[in-house]
Amino acid sequence: MRHVLVTGGAGYIGSHACKVLAARGYVPVCFDNLSTGWAQAVKYGPFIQGDLNDRAALDAAFAAYDPIAVMHFAACSEIGEAMSDPGKYWRNNVMGSLTLIEATVAAGVRDFVFSSTCATYGEQDGVLLDEDSAQQPINAYGSSKKAVEEILRDFGTASGLNHVIFRYFNVAGADPEGEIGECHRPETHLIPVMLEAIDGQRSELVIYGTDYDTPDGTCVRDYVHVMDLVEAHVLGLEWLLDGKESRVFNLGTGAGFTVKEVIGHARAATGHKVPHSFGPRRGGDAAALISGSHRALNELGWNPARSSLKVMIKDAWTWHKTGGYSG
């Protein structure tokens, strides 16, 4: 049995990764403290409820399942929260990842896939960000992820820990079969917040800032479908299992959309207007983040076929209408 230890496997992206891993013949072992995840999202393999900062729980997980690799999704990942509570980000994301990396090396596991973010690039002069762009994070979330990238490089040199670092742009959509999806309480991400405004769970979407240097003054982001994203993770895992070198890959489409454009697509995809108002900027937001690299396409053979806003919003809407998880 080819077990893969999936931290954060009860969360949005991690649960989709578990589904795809299971479909490819791996056994995803979910390790998650359920701080923002859901036991109901763990459907495709064993579940260990544990915390990244609990070394004994990690050692027990490695001993019990003898995984061939680690996929590390577990983290705090809200930019607003990172601005007000940076300590939480350094403790959970950096110290937690260090504990996991040390446990991985101690267990003799050599291959490690890590969820990083385009937030490590921060604000840049050029719009397109490729893997060689300077990393100048403007919030503690981006700083914490950049620090983990550096830890991985150091452990790669010292201990031969081979790693693939994926820098995601904005992840959206849901499993088209409707088994799992994005469910955060409270929700902060743009597309699910729009859907909550459409169905009356909140009174409106507040657009954060209209005075950015972008085509219509609202922030530009590059949205990628969660199923495409997790397909890239399987390719990244197999890259490592084939013995290839440690590598960084952006996961984005190269197309940027303003918040107002996303609202327009939501109306078309759902048939409903998005009630919205205009508010001040949210601290820590970069004006525009767009992936300018073809590295994942060319080197991994990645094909982000589902990553149109139409499909992402349609799949998110189908999931949203199920009511999400409860408890």
Ligand SMILES: NC(=O)c1ccc[n+]([C@@H]2O[C@H](COP(=O)([O-])OP(=O)(O)OC[C@H]3O[C@@H](n4cnc5c(N)ncnc54)[C@H](O)[C@@H]3O)[C@@H](O)[C@H]2O)c1
């Ligand atoms: N959603 C995005 O657009 C996006 C973009 C870039 C990067 N990422 C990264 O992808 C990863 C997954 O994000 P997500 O959107 O699925 O978030 P999520 O909050 O849905 O999932 C994170 C999971 O990690 C678990 N977790 C957090 N801290 C833990 C700890 N100390 N020990 C054990 N489990 C812990 C949570 O309970 C949750 O199940 C994160 O690392 C995030 O930084 C997400």
Ligand SMILES: O=c1ccn([C@@H]2O[C@H](COP(=O)(O)OP(=O)(O)O[C@H]3O[C@H](CO)[C@@H](O)[C@H](O)[C@H]3O)[C@@H](O)[C@H]2O)c(=O)[nH]1
């Ligand atoms: O109620 C809302 C929510 C969001 N936005 C805007 O919509 C855009 C997208 O915001 P959001 O969905 O919160 O995503 P980001 O803040 O861009 O961060 C996400 O995307 C990053 C990569 O860009 C990841 O690293 C993070 O984990 C993930 O939360 C931003 O311009 C926000 O200002 C609003 O205007 N109103």
